[in-house]
Amino acid sequence: MHAVVFAYHDVGVHCLRALLAAGIKVDLVVTHQDDPNENVWFGSVSKLCSEQHIPYVTPKSTELPDLIPQLQALAPDYIFSFYYRHMIPAQILACAKIAALNMHGSLLPKYRGRAPVNWAILHGESKTGATLHVMEAKPDAGDIVGQVEVSIGPDETATDVFAKVSQAAVSVINTVLPELVLGRVPRQINDLSQGSYFGGRKPSDGQIHWRQTAQQIHNLIRAVAPPYPGAFTDWQGQTMIAARSSLEGPFPAELNLEACGIQVVDNRVFGICGDRQALEILEWFPAKTH
Numbered sequence: 001m002h003a004v005v006f007a008y009h010d011v012g013v014h015c016l017r018a019l020l021a022a023g024i025k026v027d028l029v030v031t032h033q034d035d036p037n038e039n040v041w042f043g044s045v046s047k048l049c050s051e052q053h054i055p056y057v058t059p060k061s062t063e064l065p066d067l068i069p070q071l072q073a074l075a076p077d078y079i080f081s082f083y084y085r086h087m088i089p090a091q092i093l094a095c096a097k098i099a100a101l102n103m104h105g106s107l108l109p110k111y112r113g114r115a116p117v118n119w120a121i122l123h124g125e126s127k128t129g130a131t132l133h134v135m136e137a138k139p140d141a142g143d144i145v146g147q148v149e150v151s152i153g154p155d156e157t158a159t160d161v162f163a164k165v166s167q168a169a170v171s172v173i174n175t176v177l178p179e180l181v182l183g184r185v186p187r188q189i190n191d192l193s194q195g196s197y198f199g200g201r202k203p204s205d206g207q208i209h210w211r212q213t214a215q216q217i218h219n220l221i222r223a224v225a226p227p228y229p230g231a232f233t234d235w236q237g238q239t240m241i242a243a244r245s246s247l248e249g250p251f252p253a254e255l256n257l258e259a260c261g262i263q264v265v266d267n268r269v270f271g272i273c274g275d276r277q278a279l280e281i282l283e284w285f286p287a288k289t290h
Contacts, residue, residue: 024180031046071095103131121157132145134187159227206228207231233271
């Protein structure tokens with residue numbers, strides 16, 4: 001079996017290794033230029049390709065159509081997408097003789113679209129996972145090929161959960177590879193009515209609105225905790241990043257639960273929320289100014 005792989009991030013590294021271990025011949029990898037600011041917390045697909053002597057390219061999104069003649073000539077059995085960041089044109093998907101398959105970081109059909117781990121935490125989910133599905137022109141809409149669930153702990157951050165989802169992705173690919181190697185693609189319906197589509201998130205979406213409930217604000221802090229841009233609030237004329245919080249009491253009796261916002265008691269920082277509940281900010285620091 002031959003494959004062309006679009007890959008990035010830890011998921012790209014782990015899943016590409018799994019394909020190679022299963023004996024699939026990877027004829028080309030399409031990845032992104034490594035960002036030195038991001039590499040501190042995930043692996044490099046291009047480095048793996050260099051180590052394994054796999055040809056790779058790093059085109060811009062506008063350059064993807066230029067790959068069509070090359071992919072038509074390669075005529076791979078499969079095209080895989082493992083956390084590749086650009087939409088892959090339908091003409092490229094059509095180059096796969098058997099199927100084009102994408103790994104998505106949620107339990108499809110839930111949390112289709114961008115930033116699925118962050119959105120799941122933001123909405124207070126207790127579980128998410130990784131799903132391998134057939135790629136269609138519409139994002140995250142094709143049949144489900146394999147799926148593995150992971151738990152989301154009440155205080156886990158997006159980075160914590162993403163690490164679990166990365167391992168779940170490897171479990172998914174290893175589970176279905178024996179069938180794929182035989183040219184068989186297991187399929188089950190991806191019922192889009194049972195989930196929603198979410199767009200990308202901007203750093204400005206991390207602003208804390210103290211009128212929200214304590215649980216909602218705790219979820220926001222977890223969902224965008226560094227190395228993501230972070231949840232932020234103003235305090236004494238300075239923008240502060242709230243990196244870690246706790247809903248566990250007991251809380252000081254001196255707190256005024258009628259006044260939303262930051263209160264400092266005995267050198268401990270608390271946020272009073274719209275439901276008149278407190279959360280403790282365990283770690284915060286000034287935002288970088290540009």
